[in-house]
Amino acid sequence: METKSNVRVPPVGAADAALADARLAPNLMRRGWLMAPGAFALGTLAAVALGEAMPAWGQTQSGSTRDDINILNTALGLEYQAIAAYQVGAESGLLQKPVLDTAVKFQTHHKAHAQVLAGTVEKLGGTPVKARATREYSFPTETLKTQADVLRFAAGLEKGATAAYLGVLPSFHNRELSKAAGSILGDEAMHWAVLLHALGEDPVPGAFVG
16 A cells, blocks of 8 residues: 655544544553553654664673563564554545545554564564464454544554553663664654644643653
């Protein structure tokens, strides 16, 4: 599916914006992940930067490399989950063209990051986890009736990942990974802000993220 480089997302109507939040599936609540490393999302520029940094990650061995690998693999699994979630939204038939373009663009960010994560796990001597079939996730597809429902579902996903990332920064033994996590946190927050704007809501609801 082709993406556009400069996609604008118009706010949905006030009625749609007033809909109750779609129920997030348990898997998307990052069970245990809000107190530990969070899911990863990656913008195009960040993907390039992290791709260049990957050799350093693999060469700089920490005292607990296995812990770092476990964190990365958990993040990779959640990244695959995000990719699947955006696929569900894209195939729902509920998204108007400009919004659909943005959803696909965000999915490409998640795909790029998953690729970097898998490569980093390998460079650290680990085995990357495999992607699961979309049907294996407990997505709340029965609650997705309008474009606003899909947007709220995605916004909840990105908000959870953003909040979770606050816990990942001090968790890595390899500090290069912590720096990378900080850049990814920024991308998650941008996704969340764009989705809130598309819903006609304040894209920056507070002075702090959490």
